[in-house]
Amino acid sequence: MVSRTRFDDSDCPVARSVDAIGDWWSLLIVRDAFDGSRRFGEFQRSLGVAKNILTTRLRTLVAGGVLASVPASDGSAYREYVLTPKGEALFPVIVALRQWGEQHFFAPDEPHSELVDRRGGHRLRVLEVRAEDGRRVGPEDTTVQKASEG
Amino acid sequence: MVSRTRFDDSDCPVARSVDAIGDWWSLLIVRDAFDGSRRFGEFQRSLGVAKNILTTRLRTLVAGGVLASVPASDGSAYREYVLTPKGEALFPVIVALRQWGEQHFFAPDEPHSELVDRRGGHRLRVLEVRAEDGRRVGPEDTTVQKASEG
DNA sequence: TCGCTTTGGTAGCATGTTGCAACCATCGCC
DNA sequence: GGCGATGGTTGCAACATGCTACCAAAGCGA
Numbered sequence: 270m271v272s273r274t275r276f277d278d279s280d281c282p283v284a285r286s287v288d289a290i291g292d293w294w295s296l297l298i299v300r301d302a303f304d305g306s307r308r309f310g311e312f313q314r315s316l317g318v319a320k321n322i323l324t325t326r327l328r329t330l331v332a333g334g335v336l337a338s339v340p341a342s343d344g345s346a347y348r349e350y351v352l353t354p355k356g357e358a359l360f361p362v363i364v365a366l367r368q369w370g371e372q373h374f375f376a377p378d379e380p381h382s383e384l385v386d387r388r389g390g391h392r393l394r395v396l397e398v399r400a401e402d403g404r405r406v407g408p409e410d411t412t413v414q415k416a417s418e419g
Numbered sequence: 420m421v422s423r424t425r426f427d428d429s430d431c432p433v434a435r436s437v438d439a440i441g442d443w444w445s446l447l448i449v450r451d452a453f454d455g456s457r458r459f460g461e462f463q464r465s466l467g468v469a470k471n472i473l474t475t476r477l478r479t480l481v482a483g484g485v486l487a488s489v490p491a492s493d494g495s496a497y498r499e500y501v502l503t504p505k506g507e508a509l510f511p512v513i514v515a516l517r518q519w520g521e522q523h524f525f526a527p528d529e530p531h532s533e534l535v536d537r538r539g540g541h542r543l544r545v546l547e548v549r550a551e552d553g554r555r556v557g558p559e560d561t562t563v564q565k566a567s568e569g
Numbered sequence: 570t571c572g573c574t575t576t577g578g579t580a581g582c583a584t585g586t587t588g589c590a591a592c593c594a595t596c597g598c599c
Numbered sequence: 600g601g602c603g604a605t606g607g608t609t610g611c612a613a614c615a616t617g618c619t620a621c622c623a624a625a626g627c628g629a
Contacts, residue, residue, distance in 0.1 A: 282520025370432025386550040
């Protein structure tokens, strides 16, 4: 039942992505994973989510190939959850959500957590959607083509 | 109860974004809005979601300032739902999710809907996260700073 | 090696949310 | 004015979620 799709327009990559992630908790788990969380307890304390929910979400993410369950790095018998390459590829998604939140839900001087470049410690550039030729494009410059193979 | 936050780490912009959007259905509504849907029935047919659910999602999105309810453009007495500037700013989020889906959930020759540049009809560039100085950065090049004001 | 704490879960149950189907008011149109 | 389409609302059953309690295994100090 992990893989039962909730969204039937599954030729749309957005719908498949949404279905693969599962729910918002899962996305916040991924965010925490980017932030360095690896252990069950770390995710649980950071998110404040119920443990049974966290259990199922971690399992879903592992089943979906976003996280992998590996032996703990400190040599203990516990396991850790780390991002797979597929999970790391969610980086732009998280960054986009973060930037949207920064721009629309915080007063200019309101403190909030920040994602910064390790080198220099500066904020990141705002994501830009670009056409093949490098032009910046917005929603009105694009259109969706249905199901043609590339 | 629309605004009751489910995620308490609300100094994180990702959590606020996630909370503001509401749920996955809402994100697919936004996707369809980018794709040109405006009417209740369009969203309903496209998504296959129950009408009461769609009603509450549309209300939530309007209340959150992502969509606006405006008089129908065809002169009829019905209303339409259109993206606000805040809603349009979700464009990179949708594009990021779409690209992630394209890269990880479709065989290379598997047909799927495509987002293309109107001029020329080509695919878009893959989103790149860049530091202030223009370097491409990945998850491992960044770190989260807690709640310092900018 | 004994006992206590931490970790990583399960199990059961109350509550909230979702999906489905039926119903209904208004609109558009002839 | 009548009839189908549109855009909902309502009630209810099913499912998902969250809370709390419980539990087994691992760590760890003495």
